[in-house]
Amino acid sequence: MxxxxxxxxxxxxxxxxxxxxxxxxxxxxxxxxxxxxxxxxxxxxxxxxxxxVKFCSICFNVSEDEQCRICRDERRDPSVLCVVEEYKDVVAIERTREFRGRYHVLGGAISPIDGIGPDQLHVKELMPRLADGTVTEVILATDPNLEGEATATYLTRLLSPMGLRVTRLASGLPVGGDLEYADEVTLGRAFAGRRSAQ
The missing domain is CATH 1.10.8.420 (RecR Domain 1)
Structure with missing residues (x-):
């Protein structure tokens, strides 16, 4: 002290x-x-x-303006929406330069032990974004842990009746990793998500 x-x-x-x-x-x-x-x-x-700094009025990403630069960018594909837990996840995905759609930041993940349910997240704000038919695919990019899986499962059940294509990011073995160090869940997902080697 x-x-x-x-x-x-x-x-x-x-x-x-x-x-x-x-x-x-x-x-x-x-x-x-x-x-x-x-x-x-x-x-x-x-x-x-x-x-x-405040949060975007559309997607809840961090922004110095009413809307973030991604929501203002008309070159982004409005038909694909990537749902993430935190705004730092937006940065991680943007670094890949693979995704050209838009985002929705939940502000966390469902965690009953921490008293966080769907009502504490930006789930209710997600629904109006999907109502007008512009979005055709929702990518659930929540973390591959217990809370992220619970959140993805909840959202899948919520969105399935809307007729949208709901997808989940693939998960499995990291590049450069050794099989002997992979946990059972990761290795199981790698087998489930395997693709043709050709």
Missing amino acids: YEGVVQDLIDELGRLPGVGPKSAQRIAFHLLQAEAVDVRRLADVLIEVKAR
Whole structure:
């Protein structure tokens, strides 16, 4: 335990996701040793982000405008909608340069143990986007874990009566991975999703 404001800084940094007590302490002491101008720049950016960044009124991606750049881009295919858990997933998919449709960010995944159900996600906002018939395929790109699977299963059941093509991202073995280290679920999916070698 440190005294006063140093401990307050460590405590606040420790509240960030993925930052444990040791990392919080390391970051705090890095900031203490940094030049005042660098710390001020960081503080200014944090304040500016909170003031300027909001969520897209259509897809709930992060944006500085009412609508994000993807929703404003008329070159994107409006007939294909990719549903993701978080806005960081949009960035991951965009990096592949394979997807040219639009997105819908749920804001999380169904997790009863954490008290998160469909009502806590942007599911109700998804339905009007599908009602006018423009969207013909919904790609469910939720994480391949228990919560992501529960979310995908729920959405599949919800969307199936609408006559849409509902697809799920393929999953299986990573490139460069070894079979002996793959868990049963991953290996099972790799077999289920196998394709012709020709």
